[in-house]
Amino acid sequence: MSEFPASLETLRRVREDPHRLGHRGHGPEGPVLGAGHGVTGPASKRIIVGYGFWIFLLSDIVMFACFFAAYAVLQEATAGGPTAAQIVEMPRVALQTGALLLSSYTCGLSFAATNAKSRLWTQVFLLLTGLLGLAFVAMELQEFISLAERGATPQRSAFLSAFFGLVGLHGLHVTVAGLWLATMMAQVQVKGFRREIVHRLICFNLFWHALDIVWIGVFTIVYLMGSLT
Numbered sequence: 001m002s003e004f005p006a007s008l009e010t011l012r013r014v015r016e017d018p019h020r021l022g023h024r025g026h027g028p029e030g031p032v033l034g035a036g037h038g039v040t041g042p043a044s045k046r047i048i049v050g051y052g053f054w055i056f057l058l059s060d061i062v063m064f065a066c067f068f069a070a071y072a073v074l075q076e077a078t079a080g081g082p083t084a085a086q087i088v089e090m091p092r093v094a095l096q097t098g099a100l101l102l103s104s105y106t107c108g109l110s111f112a113a114t115n116a117k118s119r120l121w122t123q124v125f126l127l128l129t130g131l132l133g134l135a136f137v138a139m140e141l142q143e144f145i146s147l148a149e150r151g152a153t154p155q156r157s158a159f160l161s162a163f164f165g166l167v168g169l170h171g172l173h174v175t176v177a178g179l180w181l182a183t184m185m186a187q188v189q190v191k192g193f194r195r196e197i198v199h200r201l202i203c204f205n206l207f208w209h210a211l212d213i214v215w216i217g218v219f220t221i222v223y224l225m226g227s228l229t
Contacts, residue, residue: 053203057210064214067166077158084226093223096139103132104212111205130181140171
């Protein structure tokens with residue numbers, strides 16, 4: 001049987017190496033401790049938190065899938081009202097998409113700074129992420145107000161109900177994520193990089209990136225395909 005790492009520093013490095021987590025390591029350092037395989041013992045708290053939050057995200061994606069399905073069924077039920085091609089404003093949607101995708105990049109940089117234990121750059125990138133998310137939500141609210149002024153409200157047709165439901169649900173998620181981000185910035189500032197704070201930042205990053213993935217679906221199905229019909 002191979003020798004386990006002797007020093008605490010080696011133990012920490014093996015446990016936290018993202019390229020080996022969850023794998024049976026048989027390199028010079030021996031098995032990956034805390035990966036949950038055989039003699040290496042139970043999985044670390046970091047892995048358990050990540051997997052558990054992925055399960056939550058899957059349940060959230062199921063909910064989005066239901067709204068996508070409703071939109072697909074009702075997109076032709078305009079009741080004589082405006083169609084998707086008549087309400088879509090691609091320049092504004094393109095700006096929204098760019099802001100959200102860029103926020104995903106800055107969010108990833110914030111967690112890289114967290115791994116480097118840099119409180120300043122973690123806060124800077126989290127702030128940039130929040131500002132880009134705020135810009136996204138502001139443009140979406142502007143879109144909804146503009147549609148309402150033209151009489152295109154959810155009560156007008158089943159299509160508009162599905163449209164506002166799907167797009168609004170995503171916007172609500174981004175708004176809640178922004179409040180979560182502000183809370184995490186306060187916790188990092190006051191408590192630093194405690195283990196539980198880092199675990200919460202992992203969950204926040206997963207949530208924010210999941211919202212980006214969902215928005216790609218919304219942009220493609222609702223706006224891009226809608227503008228072509």
